[in-house]
Amino acid sequence: MSDDERQPIGGALDALGVRASLEPDERITEALVIAKIVDLETGRTMLGMYHSEGTDWISHLGLLSAARQAMDGDAIVVTDDEDDG
Numbered sequence: 001m002s003d004d005e006r007q008p009i010g011g012a013l014d015a016l017g018v019r020a021s022l023e024p025d026e027r028i029t030e031a032l033v034i035a036k037i038v039d040l041e042t043g044r045t046m047l048g049m050y051h052s053e054g055t056d057w058i059s060h061l062g063l064l065s066a067a068r069q070a071m072d073g074d075a076i077v078v079t080d081d082e083d084d085g
Helices: 010-015 057-071
Strands: 032-038 045-051
Touching: 032 057, 045 057
Parallel strands: none
Antiparallel strands: 032 045
Protein backbone atom coordinates (compact mmCIF):
# COMPACT_ATOMS: atom_id res chain seq x y z
CA MET A 1 0.00 0.00 0.00
CA SER A 2 1.43 3.38 -0.96
CA ASP A 3 1.50 6.45 1.26
CA ASP A 4 -1.28 7.90 -0.93
CA GLU A 5 -3.56 4.98 0.04
CA ARG A 6 -2.93 5.28 3.77
CA GLN A 7 -5.59 6.90 5.90
CA PRO A 8 -5.74 8.25 9.44
CA ILE A 9 -6.87 5.63 11.96
CA GLY A 10 -7.81 7.89 14.86
CA GLY A 11 -11.51 7.55 14.07
CA ALA A 12 -11.26 3.74 13.98
CA LEU A 13 -9.50 3.75 17.36
CA ASP A 14 -12.12 6.12 18.77
CA ALA A 15 -14.91 3.84 17.49
CA LEU A 16 -13.27 0.88 19.26
CA GLY A 17 -13.30 2.83 22.53
CA VAL A 18 -9.55 3.36 22.81
CA ARG A 19 -9.02 6.02 25.46
CA ALA A 20 -6.10 7.38 27.49
CA SER A 21 -6.00 9.08 30.87
CA LEU A 22 -3.62 12.01 30.55
CA GLU A 23 -2.93 14.80 32.97
CA PRO A 24 -3.15 18.36 31.57
CA ASP A 25 0.64 18.58 31.21
CA GLU A 26 1.07 15.12 29.62
CA ARG A 27 1.22 14.54 25.85
CA ILE A 28 1.54 11.43 23.71
CA THR A 29 4.74 11.96 21.74
CA GLU A 30 5.08 8.66 19.88
CA ALA A 31 2.70 5.80 19.20
CA LEU A 32 2.88 2.23 17.99
CA VAL A 33 -0.54 0.76 17.25
CA ILE A 34 -0.97 -3.01 16.94
CA ALA A 35 -4.29 -3.97 15.42
CA LYS A 36 -6.21 -7.09 14.47
CA ILE A 37 -7.61 -6.58 10.98
CA VAL A 38 -10.33 -8.70 9.39
CA ASP A 39 -11.05 -8.72 5.65
CA LEU A 40 -14.85 -8.50 5.61
CA GLU A 41 -15.11 -10.28 2.24
CA THR A 42 -12.89 -13.28 2.94
CA GLY A 43 -12.82 -13.40 6.75
CA ARG A 44 -9.03 -13.47 6.63
CA THR A 45 -7.41 -12.15 9.83
CA MET A 46 -4.25 -10.07 9.69
CA LEU A 47 -1.98 -8.20 12.07
CA GLY A 48 -1.38 -4.51 11.40
CA MET A 49 1.33 -2.38 12.96
CA TYR A 50 1.22 1.39 12.53
CA HIS A 51 3.38 4.12 13.99
CA SER A 52 3.47 7.86 14.35
CA GLU A 53 5.45 9.89 11.83
CA GLY A 54 9.12 10.18 12.59
CA THR A 55 9.21 7.17 14.91
CA ASP A 56 12.24 5.05 14.05
CA TRP A 57 12.64 1.29 14.38
CA ILE A 58 14.55 1.65 17.64
CA SER A 59 11.59 3.46 19.20
CA HIS A 60 9.24 0.79 17.74
CA LEU A 61 11.28 -1.92 19.44
CA GLY A 62 11.41 0.02 22.72
CA LEU A 63 7.66 0.67 22.77
CA LEU A 64 6.91 -2.95 21.92
CA SER A 65 9.32 -4.25 24.56
CA ALA A 66 7.92 -1.93 27.25
CA ALA A 67 4.36 -2.93 26.35
CA ARG A 68 5.31 -6.62 26.61
CA GLN A 69 6.82 -6.05 30.05
CA ALA A 70 3.66 -4.25 31.16
CA MET A 71 1.48 -7.09 29.83
CA ASP A 72 3.63 -9.60 31.73
CA GLY A 73 3.01 -7.66 34.95
CA ASP A 74 6.55 -6.38 35.35
CA ALA A 75 6.71 -3.01 37.08
CA ILE A 76 7.64 -0.13 34.82
CA VAL A 77 8.60 3.07 36.58
CA VAL A 78 8.71 6.25 34.53
CA THR A 79 10.36 9.27 36.06
CA ASP A 80 12.50 12.17 34.99
CA ASP A 81 13.40 13.20 38.56
CA GLU A 82 17.10 13.11 39.34
CA ASP A 83 18.46 12.16 42.72
CA ASP A 84 20.08 15.36 43.99
CA GLY A 85 21.95 13.39 46.61
